[in-house]
Amino acid sequence: MKRDSRLSGVLHVLLHMAETQSPVTSEAMARAMQSNPVVIRRIMAGLRDAGFVRSEKGHGGGWTIARDLAAITLRDVYAALGSPALFAMGNRTDAPGCLVEQAVNAALNGAYADAEALLLERFGSVTLAGLSADFHARIIASGKSIDLETVHAA
Amino acid sequence: MKRDSRLSGVLHVLLHMAETQSPVTSEAMARAMQSNPVVIRRIMAGLRDAGFVRSEKGHGGGWTIARDLAAITLRDVYAALGSPALFAMGNRTDAPGCLVEQAVNAALNGAYADAEALLLERFGSVTLAGLSADFHARIIASGKSIDLETVHAA
């Protein structure tokens, strides 16, 4: 199964944005993520609609963070992406007539629901500010550069 | 994202097998699951190798359960399928050089690991015997047939 990496990707982008004062263009982000400007815009669209980031057109335009990093949790970001499916496994049939399948679905769904609740709670307890702090701790521990372009320059 | 329904499917098959004394052919299962005999065999191969079921060729052949239902947990079945990925979301890059991505991965992986532990623990606490009991409770509550072929006809 191909796994959805939008959450991972958008968090990466957001933290890099937090390191610069000026707007970051989709193109610069795409280079950094070894991806594509259109893909970036697609991912960011949900965050923009949710009010976490702003986009500006024209010269000097690009993306900027619109809120305090401490006010954005991973859960917020996840929701802004449209709350995509968390689990790679699903039920063969939903609302089946077969009682066996109903029993199976009930057991699996119960387990998935609990795991999902735990996961979302964890997501809700991590802010971008927390991630950024972790990031800066890693910088100190390694002495490496934090420049978006050079860090990702192949 | 397309979701893997092998776990759901194999549990369904196993519980139906438990309802009959005689071996069930892949063909009969496929009809019941609106699937294909080869797909069934593919799914069952892991369970056979794990010793949970037996297969016999020729006349009167097919699949039979090789162990007490109370001795098989959902976790065993999951493992017999090869422990496929549980989550639909993954990291954009594993072992990234970028410290930002390392921080992001660390946070996400921690949350996933906890959710996975919970999920597997839940799976480990549910036996096929338990599912079967739930199934029989549903039969009593509804008065429906339990025949594999008729339940799934149409």
Added chain:
DNA sequence: ACCCTCGCAACATATGAAGTTACATGAAGC
């Protein structure tokens, strides 16, 4: 006027689960 940059639709590619076909192997019945 001319660049930039986002917005977005439409199309192309890649990956993996599910489904299909084909043939070999082995067991039961005749």
Added chain:
DNA sequence: GCTTCATGTAACTTCATATGTTGCGAGGGT
């Protein structure tokens, strides 16, 4: 022995969807 029934497995096709690409329009700076 031969036919029939069943699994075992490889190779192929189909289908869904995340990701990548192209193209064009709109809006904003120079």
